[in-house]
Amino acid sequence: MDIIRKKYYWWNKWTGYALIILLFVATPLVTILFKLFASPGGSWSHIANNLLYGYFQNTLLLLLGVAALTFLLGVSTAWLVSNYEFPGRRYFEWLLILPLGFPGYIMAYTYVGILDYTGPIQTFFRNTFDISFKGSLIDIMNLPGAIFILSITLFPYVFLISRSSFLQQSKTMQEASFLLGANRTKTFFKIALPMARPAIVAGIALASMEVLNDYGTVKYFGVNTFTTGIFRAWFSMGDATTAIYLAAILMIFVFLILYLESLQRGNRQYSSVNGLNKPTARIEVSMQKKLLYSAICTIIFLISFLIPFLQLLKWVWLTHEKVVNQEFLTLIYRSFGLAAIAGVLIVIFSVILLYALRLSPFKWVKSITKVATLGYAIPGAVIAVGVMIPLLAFDKWVYDALLSARTAGLFLSGTLFALIFAYIVRFMAVGYNPVEAGFQKIGIHVNEASRLLGVRSTKTLWKIDLPLIKTTLFSGILLVFVDVLKELPLTLILRPFNYQTLATKAFDMATNEMIAESANAAVIIILTGIIPIIFLNQMIKKREL
C-alpha cells in the first residue's frame, strides 16, 4: 500500500518563483513611489520655478500633436486598405507598418540631413535651377518638427490596430447600413469609426506612451520635455531626488493616459454579438479614385519610410569604408548579445510567471502577475532612475558592510547587470504577451492531462507545454530583441562608462555632426526591426481568416 504524501494545495514552488520575479521587477517602481516622499533636492526649486512650466507645456503639446497626426495618418490609411481595392493595396498593408522599425531619433536626424544645405533637396534645386536657400529648407528642429517626426514613426500603431478593427467589423452590419440608405462616407462616420473607436484610442495611447518615452528626438531638436528634464537633473545637476520628482510627474501623465483609455472603453461592447463575422468585401471604385487612394498611401509611405531610408543607405554608401571596422563589428556583436540576453531572460521569466498562474486557482495570482508588465507603459528614463537608486544603495551597503571604505567603487550600478535589469523591467510585457497568448491557445487541458498521468508539473512544462508553445517563445524573444536594440534613453543612463551600443553610437555620432557616419548603425537597427514587423503582420493576417 503506497503512502500518500500530503501537500498544501495552494502552495507550489512556481508560486514562489513567480513572487521572487515580481519582487525583482517591481523594485524600480516601488522605489520611485517611496522616494517621492523624500524632501526635494537642491535644484528642485530652480527647476520648479524656471523650467517646469515649459516641460509641462511642451510635453502636453507634443502628446496632443502626435495624437492628432497619428489619428489622421493611421485611420485614413487603415480605412483605405481595409475597404477599397486599388493598385498596391496588398503591399501597403505591410509597407505602412515599416516605419515602426525606424527609431524616432534616427528619423529625426535623417530628416535634418535631408532638408539640410548639403541634403538632396537643396542640392537638386541649386544644381538644376541655381536656387539656393539660406540654411535649412524648412526648420524642423522645433516642436512642430518633433510632432511630425514622432507621428510618422508612430502612426503604424494606429494603422495596425484600427485596420484589424475595421476588418473584424461584421459585414452584415455595414450592409445593414447601406440598405438603410447610407453611403460609404456616412457609413464610415456613423458606423465604422464609432465601432473602431476603442481600438483607435488604444493605438493612440500606445503612441502616446512612446512619445513620453522618447528622449532622442526631443533632445536633438532642443525641445525640453519631462524626459529631457530627468536627464538634465540626473546628469548635469547630479540631483537624483529632482529626477525622481520629474519621473513621478511623468508617471502621472502615463496613468492619466491609461485611465482615459480604459474610461472610454467602459463596459460597452463594440464587437458584433453573433459569430457571423465575415470580413467586409472590398469594393471596386472608379479608376480615378483608385489612383487617388494609391497616391495617398504612396506619399505617406515615401515620407514615413522610403525617402529617409534611401537617404540612410546613401550615407552608408558614402561612409561605410570609414566606419565599418573591427570596432564597429564589436559594437554589432555586443548590441545583439545584449538584446538576445534580455530577450531570453524575459521569456524565461514570463514562462515562470505564467506557469505559476496556470497552476494556481487563485485570482490574486493573476492580478499581481500583471504588475510585471507595467514597465512597458513607463518611460525608459523613469525606469533607469528607479533601477539606479536601489542598486547604488546596494553597492554602498556592500562596501560599508563587507569591504573597507577605501575601495569604494561600482559593484552592480554602472554595470551590464543594471542595464539588463532595466531592460527586463521595461520590456517584460513585450515577451510576456506572446507567451500568454501561446499558453491560452494550447489550453489548460493538455497540462492537466499530463499531470493526471502521473507527471509532475515541472516535467509537464518541459514535455508538454514548452514544446507546444515553441514558436511563441521565439517570437517573444525576437520582439524583445528588436525593442532592446532600438532602446536609447535607458541605455544612455545605465550603460557602463564608455560602453556603446548601436543605438547610443548612432545617437552620439548624430549629435556630434557625424550624421552620415551614424547611418551605418541606424540601418542595422532598422533592418533588424523590420523582421518582426513582417512577422507581426503575418500573425494579424492569420487572425483575419
Next chain:
Amino acid sequence: MSILSLRRINKKYGQAKVFAVNEVSFDVEEGEILALVGESGSGKTTLLRLIAGLEHPDDGTISLAGQVIVQGKESVPPHDRKVGMVFQDYALFPHLTILENVTFGIAKSKGNPEQLAKDTLKLVGLTEDFKKYPHQLSGGQQQRVALARAIAPNPRILLMDEPFSNLDAMLKDQVREEIRQIIKKTGITAIFVTHDTKDALSTADRIAILHKGYLQQIDIPKNLYETPVNPYVANFFGKRNELLATPSEDGFYTSFGFITDLEAKKYKRQVKLLFRPEHGEVVQREGQQLSGKIVKVSYFGSHQLVKISDDEGFRVTIRTNPGRIFDEVERTFFYLWKYDIEEAF
C-alpha cells in the same frame, strides 16, 4: 466495497455568491459506472475536477481506495492520485504520436510500456495508425486514443467529462455501448459527467442527479425513474403531466372526467395527479374513461405524442404507438394506468 467516497464537499469559486458544489456526499462502489447528471452550472464538472485534484474543495473529505486524498487544506497533488481522465476535448498531446500519447503515463517500471500501450490501443479498437498524430484521426478515433491513454497506466478510477458530447447522433448509440463494454472488460471504476439523460440511462450502473450544486438523488436508473425523491428528479427524465383532481369516496374528479380509485378517500383536499405520457393509453370505445379533444399529434417515428385538451383548453400529453391514425379535433377517450398523487398545496 466503496473505492471512492466524498463527504460533505463544498466548493465556491472566487468571489461567487453561491456554491458550485454544496454539501455533496456519496460513495462509488468498485467496478461500477456512475453518471453525474445535471444541467450546465449544476456542479457536475466541478465535482469531477475535485476528484481529479484539479480543483480543491473549500471543505470536506475525499478518500480514494481507502486513503484520504483531500482533507481541509491538505491535498494530494493530481500527479500522485492515480486517477485517469478523459477530457471533453480529449486533450491529446498534438506534438506526440498516438503511441507516444498512450505510453506517456505508463511508468517505466511496468515492464514494456510500449507493448502495454499497444495492447491498450487494441483493447479500445485501434489496431493500426500508431505512428499517426492526433490531428490525422477522426473525432471518434481521437476519443478512443484518449480513453486508451487514460486507462493504460491502470488508474484507480476513470473520470470522463461529457464523453459523448462531441459525437453525432448516429455514432452516439454505438459508442456508448462500446465504451461501456471496454470499461466493463477492464473492470475499472468509472465516473462520467453528462447533461444528456439518454447517455446516463444507457451507459451507467447508477446515476447521481445534481441541481444547483446539490446532490438530488443517487440510485439505479429504474429507481430514479419510478421513485423519484422530488419533482426535479422526476421531471429530469421527461416532462410529467400534472392534472388537478378533487378526491371523493371512490375516486378523483378531473376536468377530463372521473377516475375510479379507492386511494382517493385518503385525501381531503385537492391533489395533483402526476403521470408520464407513456402511463396513459388512448382508446376508441366509450366507457369508464376520461375524454377530451385531440388538439395536436406529433410523430416521432418510434412513437407519437397526442395532446388532448379538456373543455377549458388545459392539455395533457399521452404516448401512443406510431401506427395509429388520429383526426385532430376528434373527440377521444383515454385512461391512466399509473400515476402519482401529490397534495396540490
